[in-house]
Amino acid sequence: MRTILIIANLTLREAIRRKIVLAALILGTAFLLLYGLGFHFIRQEMLRADYGRLPSTTMQNQTFNFMLLAGMYVVNFLCIAIAALITADSLAGEIQSGIIQATVTKPIRRSEVVLGKWLGNATLLLFYLSLMGGGVMLVVWLISRLYAPNWAGGLALIYFNSLLIMTLTLACSSSLSTLATGGVVFGAFGLAFLGGWVERIGTFLENRTAIDLGIFSSLLMPSEALWNKAAALMTSPLASLMGITPFTSASEPSALMIVYAVIYLLVTLGIAIRVFTKRDL
Amino acid sequence: MDQKLAIETVDLRKVFGEKVAVSGLTLQVERGEVFGFLGPNGAGKTTSIKMMLGLVAPTSGNGWLLGRPITDRNARAKVGFLPEHFRFHEWLTAYEFLRLHGQLYGLENGHLKQRAEELLELVGLTPFRDSQLRTFSKGMLQRIGLAQALLNNPELVFLDEPTSGLDPVGRRLVRDIIRQLRSEGTTVFLNSHLLSEVEITCDRVAFIKHGEVVRVSQVSGLIDGSTTVTVRARGFTPEILSNLQQWGRDVRADGENIVLSVNDEAVLPEISRCLVQHGVDVYAIVPQRLSLEDLFIQVVGTDGGL
Numbered sequence: 001m002r003t004i005l006i007i008a009n010l011t012l013r014e015a016i017r018r019k020i021v022l023a024a025l026i027l028g029t030a031f032l033l034l035y036g037l038g039f040h041f042i043r044q045e046m047l048r049a050d051y052g053r054l055p056s057t058t059m060q061n062q063t064f065n066f067m068l069l070a071g072m073y074v075v076n077f078l079c080i081a082i083a084a085l086i087t088a089d090s091l092a093g094e095i096q097s098g099i100i101q102a103t104v105t106k107p108i109r110r111s112e113v114v115l116g117k118w119l120g121n122a123t124l125l126l127f128y129l130s131l132m133g134g135g136v137m138l139v140v141w142l143i144s145r146l147y148a149p150n151w152a153g154g155l156a157l158i159y160f161n162s163l164l165i166m167t168l169t170l171a172c173s174s175s176l177s178t179l180a181t182g183g184v185v186f187g188a189f190g191l192a193f194l195g196g197w198v199e200r201i202g203t204f205l206e207n208r209t210a211i212d213l214g215i216f217s218s219l220l221m222p223s224e225a226l227w228n229k230a231a232a233l234m235t236s237p238l239a240s241l242m243g244i245t246p247f248t249s250a251s252e253p254s255a256l257m258i259v260y261a262v263i264y265l266l267v268t269l270g271i272a273i274r275v276f277t278k279r280d281l
Numbered sequence: 282m283d284q285k286l287a288i289e290t291v292d293l294r295k296v297f298g299e300k301v302a303v304s305g306l307t308l309q310v311e312r313g314e315v316f317g318f319l320g321p322n323g324a325g326k327t328t329s330i331k332m333m334l335g336l337v338a339p340t341s342g343n344g345w346l347l348g349r350p351i352t353d354r355n356a357r358a359k360v361g362f363l364p365e366h367f368r369f370h371e372w373l374t375a376y377e378f379l380r381l382h383g384q385l386y387g388l389e390n391g392h393l394k395q396r397a398e399e400l401l402e403l404v405g406l407t408p409f410r411d412s413q414l415r416t417f418s419k420g421m422l423q424r425i426g427l428a429q430a431l432l433n434n435p436e437l438v439f440l441d442e443p444t445s446g447l448d449p450v451g452r453r454l455v456r457d458i459i460r461q462l463r464s465e466g467t468t469v470f471l472n473s474h475l476l477s478e479v480e481i482t483c484d485r486v487a488f489i490k491h492g493e494v495v496r497v498s499q500v501s502g503l504i505d506g507s508t509t510v511t512v513r514a515r516g517f518t519p520e521i522l523s524n525l526q527q528w529g530r531d532v533r534a535d536g537e538n539i540v541l542s543v544n545d546e547a548v549l550p551e552i553s554r555c556l557v558q559h560g561v562d563v564y565a566i567v568p569q570r571l572s573l574e575d576l577f578i579q580v581v582g583t584d585g586g587l
Contacts, residue, residue: 006384010370017372098368102429105334106385107358280297280337 007116157230196224303492325492361430
């Protein structure tokens with residue numbers, strides 16, 4: 001356990017020292033500013049009396065909920081991107097440069113190196129998600145005094161989603177080069193993304209084959225399904241009746257999907273440890 | 282397995298796909314000796330070291346470090362390692378770097394702090410204690426890497442090309458540190474291309490070719506025992522040549538020269554007296570010490586083992 005914490009601490013310090021955290025914060029702040037401004041102007045537009053009458057409070061709230069989901073959608077995407085970016089180089093880079101040689105020849109287990117990196121990156125992601133997710137909710141609250149329904153559950157799922165991508169990246173990084181790792185992970189993410197849309201359109205057109213294809217893709221990579229579940233949680237009950245939107249799913253994934261994703265993560269982490277333990281360095 | 286040995290390997294073999302990197306390494310290094318590991322490029326030296334340190338899994342064969350199997354991570358608790366082309370987390374400062382590696386050895390904080398300062402002093406980097414490694418020259422990195430390998434007061438140290446990238450001052454520093462380690466009873470396993478370094482620092486050397494040990498020699502024995510003497514002289518007879526055999530081996534005539542191998546240069550005056558007494562005109566007596574380089578070429582061949 002001690003070694004895991006040492007490596008986790010090293011991973012965190014590296015992200016801070018190499019200004020990765022700073023870059024993520026600057027971009028994140030830029031996004032929040034843009035988001036806040038956009039939200040502000042949309043609200044002003046809605047409140048102008050040009051329409052002859054003000055939209056009803058219900059209508060306003062649905063719009064704000066939609067805006068909140070749009071923000072969370074970006075947060076989800078940023079977390080996934082950051083997860084892949086900070087992890088892709090972690091094992092692959094150290095293996096390629098040879099840094100790893102002085103580390104793993106100490107009297108430690110290689111699994112501790114993998115778990116330490118996992119824990120360090122998981123901590124970073126938690127910090128990043130708290131800021132970004134918290135930022136979006138704060139903007140929405142400041143402008144509209146509205147909360148997202150089930151926000152804690154929604155954010156937890158977005159966090160879990162980023163952990164899933166981070167774990168997959170770590171597993172690839174234990175055997176592939178940094179570049180190949182990036183390729184595989186973004187490929188898998190793209191597949192899930194596309195699969196999600198196929199499923200949505202399939203649901204809309206009531207095409208069973210398209211729906212099955214979508215489900216199949218989310219078994220290969222459950223990230224889109226996790227987002228859909230998070231979005232379903234944070235969508236207001238009325239809006240979810242309205243049906244298809246770019247950010248929410250027509251069919252909410254079942255709880256079984258979450259169980260599947262948890263198993264997926266654990267198995268992937270197991271593979272990462274096994275591959276790294278067995279390989280020649 | 283012998284507890285008195287620092288390193289023991291029996292038929293360690295590594296095959297990468299079709300390529301045999303190490304065909305069968307059998308080696309015994311005693312505790313307290315400075316052992317040189319020599320061989321041409323591609324002979325499997327680095328792969329051998331990596332197998333001993335658990336970086337590369339052997340295809341077959343066994344090995345022990347300080348009496349523990351190489352597959353046991355605790356075998357490395359009292360082992361230090363300076364990898365070839367040493368790389369590191371360059372955003373760490375020299376002190377943070379030593380602290381990190383000391384923690385990985387499981388050293389307790391108070392002791393680690395003191396040990397890190399001591400080692401910075403030993404390798405002459407105390408003034409750069411708080412500089413990031415990215416600002417270090419190649420030689421400074423080699424020094425901090427060496428300090429890293431000594432953090433745990435190891436009983437066995439692997440140095441893979443420790444002097445590559447060092448200037449003469451740095452090379453002398455490494456030499457002095459190896460001497461100090463030997464005087465403290467630490468076993469040093471040295472892989473170096475610089476034969477002159479090995480000649481000065483090592484007690485014994487192993488020559489490896491195609492991933493096999495082809496010869497193990499005492500360094501002092503090899504040098505004292507193999508002085509070739511060339512005598513330029515006129516008027517010698519086969520009887521005189523056979524007479525010379527009391528002082529040396531492989532006596533032969535080579536045109537105007539007599540060539541023989543002696544064990545000790547102290548016999549040269551006697552050879553000279555004998556020749557003069559027998560009426561031979563002596564123009565020159567030239568002892569040529571067989572250097573490690575000559576032996577290397579002799580053992581490994583000029584093809585470089587390819």
